[in-house]
Structure formats: structure tokens, C-alpha cells
Amino acid sequence: MPKISKSLSIVLGLILLSFSQEASCSELNKTLSLVISSRRNQTGHLISQASVGSADGKVHDHWKLKIHQSNFEQGVMRSFQMTATFIAPPPLPADYELFPGVGYYKFHTTFANGFEDASLKCAQEGGHLAIINSEAEHQVVQVMFAKHPESTVKTVWAFVGFHDRKKEGEFYTIFGEPLQSTGFTRWSHPGQPDDAGKNEDCGTVHRNGGLNDYPCNGQAPFFCEYDLSWTEN
Structure with a gap:
């Protein structure tokens, strides 16, 4: 042997x-x-x-x-x-909303104390910070944002799972994949990402569904995702 x-x-x-x-x-x-x-x-x-x-x-x-x-x-x-x-995927969280053919999602309207705090909270639930990698997921984010008006959430941004903390301008997902490989790289506005104040290295999504860079220690709501593939046998 x-x-x-x-x-x-x-x-x-x-x-x-x-x-x-x-x-x-x-x-x-x-x-x-x-x-x-x-x-x-x-x-x-x-x-x-x-x-x-x-x-x-x-x-x-x-x-x-x-x-x-x-x-x-x-x-x-x-x-x-x-x-x-x-x-071996984590157990399916009971309070995540299913979008058939796309995945399970949860919008945390309570602000996280930074990118790492948001990521940890998603992991504790069995999910991960959402990674927008298709037009379908882009629409999911907009639908969930629409359920919580800006007047109640008090911001137009929410943390999602990408960053450029290693090298400015080189964006990667929380799983180490180049953002370009996800299939969705639409930014929220012309001129974004702009690394405003030389302090925006973590990813957020705007109410319009576009991406944006944001301070990693900033406070913001966040989107968690539970991959649909994790439910497959």
C-alpha cells in the first residue's frame, strides 16, 4: 500500500x-x-x-x-x-430570505462597527458578506433596499464582501478572488472608486445597486448571503 x-x-x-x-x-x-x-x-x-x-x-x-x-x-x-x-456548509439561517435561483440574503439595517464587524456577524449566522456577482444579485440588493427607505436606514450605503486593503485599486472578494472575476463590477457613480481621504479600502453597495469603496472602520448596514449551492447534496 x-x-x-x-x-x-x-x-x-x-x-x-x-x-x-x-x-x-x-x-x-x-x-x-x-x-x-x-x-x-x-x-x-x-x-x-x-x-x-x-x-x-x-x-x-x-x-x-x-x-x-x-x-x-x-x-x-x-x-x-x-x-x-x-x-461542510454551516446550517441554513432561519431568517434569511430566499430569492429562487439566486440565494438566501439578509439585510442588517443595524449599523456594523466597520467591515470586520459586519463580516463577523454574517459568519456567526452561517453566512458571509454578500458578493454581488450577477445582474440577478444586483436586483436582489435593490429589492431589499427598497423595503427599508433611506429615511429609516439613514444611509445609502451597505457593506458587501470585497475590498482593496492589500493594494489600492486592486479589489478582491472576501474569498480572495479578483472582483473582475465575479461578473459584476458596476460602480455606483462616475468617478468611483475614488479612495476619498486615502481611507476607503472596503466595499459597499449603493441603493442604486452600484459598488463603492468606503472606510473599513466606518459604520454602515450590511448584506449577508448564504450561497444557494450550500443547500445542494
């Missing part, structure tokens, strides 16, 4: 560590076992199998385990590489 490399063991350890940190304690056991075994059959094919288990059986209903295995041979040298990704 081929031995699993040290680097693979590290990868698997990180997978379990990240899972135990992000999972809800009320829904999941913090300790899981991930076992991968490999064998070469009579025809010379290398077969790998993986299983996930927990002591009390409390594993999320919609988890996925993706494994990619590669084998390379050059002369007498052989290398074996395996990448395993364990995906």
Missing part, C-alpha cells in the same frame, strides 16, 4: 482544523476522522478510498468530499499526489 506523503498529511490536517473551527458547535462534533486508504489492484491500477466519521455521528447533512489523485512516472521514478477537500 503506497504511503501518504507528509505534505498530504498536512493538507488533511488543515482540512480538519478549518472544519472544526468553522462548524457550529451545536450542529457538529468538533472531532472528525478523515481516513484515506490506497491499494494497487491486480491490473496495476491505484485505487484510493476516503471516509469521514465522527464519534457521535453529528456530521452536517450536506457535506462533500472531493479527492483528486495524480500519478507521475519518469523512468524509474514514480510520484503520487492526492488532494482532498472536505466541504
Whole structure:
């Protein structure tokens, strides 16, 4: 049986560590076992199998385990590489609104104390700061804004999940993807983003559905999202 490399063991350890940190304690056991075994059959094919288990059986209903295995041979040298990704989404929040075909969303009209506070509150609910990546999501934001007039919310901005904190003008989502790759980069007004006061490095969305840069320590309402794909088996 081929031995699993040290680097693979590290990868698997990180997978379990990240899972135990992000999972809800009320829904999941913090300790899981991930076992991968490999064998070469009579025809010379290398077969790998993986299983996930927990002591009390409390594993999320919609988890996925993706494994990619590669084998390379050059002369007498052989290398074996395996990448395993364990995906277990958080529980679906009860108070998020479903927009069919788009996702689940919640508009927090109570101001967050900055971008990080907004992001943390979304994560505590099982979601994340919304990332507008289509015209459909752009419309979702406008619909939810319309339910709360500016006269009651007292602002036209709300935090969403992008920033340019690493390098001015290079915007990334909270998942590290270039904003250009999301499919939606419409800004709220001509001249935006403008990094006003050299202090606007976090993302917001305007009532008109366009994007804007905003002070990361500023106070603003915020949009949370629960990805529709997380509900898939």
C-alpha cells in the first residue's frame, strides 16, 4: 500500500482544523476522522478510498468530499499526489430570505462597527458578506433596499464582501478572488472608486445597486448571503 506523503498529511490536517473551527458547535462534533486508504489492484491500477466519521455521528447533512489523485512516472521514478477537500456548509439561517435561483440574503439595517464587524456577524449566522456577482444579485440588493427607505436606514450605503486593503485599486472578494472575476463590477457613480481621504479600502453597495469603496472602520448596514449551492447534496 503506497504511503501518504507528509505534505498530504498536512493538507488533511488543515482540512480538519478549518472544519472544526468553522462548524457550529451545536450542529457538529468538533472531532472528525478523515481516513484515506490506497491499494494497487491486480491490473496495476491505484485505487484510493476516503471516509469521514465522527464519534457521535453529528456530521452536517450536506457535506462533500472531493479527492483528486495524480500519478507521475519518469523512468524509474514514480510520484503520487492526492488532494482532498472536505466541504461542510454551516446550517441554513432561519431568517434569511430566499430569492429562487439566486440565494438566501439578509439585510442588517443595524449599523456594523466597520467591515470586520459586519463580516463577523454574517459568519456567526452561517453566512458571509454578500458578493454581488450577477445582474440577478444586483436586483436582489435593490429589492431589499427598497423595503427599508433611506429615511429609516439613514444611509445609502451597505457593506458587501470585497475590498482593496492589500493594494489600492486592486479589489478582491472576501474569498480572495479578483472582483473582475465575479461578473459584476458596476460602480455606483462616475468617478468611483475614488479612495476619498486615502481611507476607503472596503466595499459597499449603493441603493442604486452600484459598488463603492468606503472606510473599513466606518459604520454602515450590511448584506449577508448564504450561497444557494450550500443547500445542494
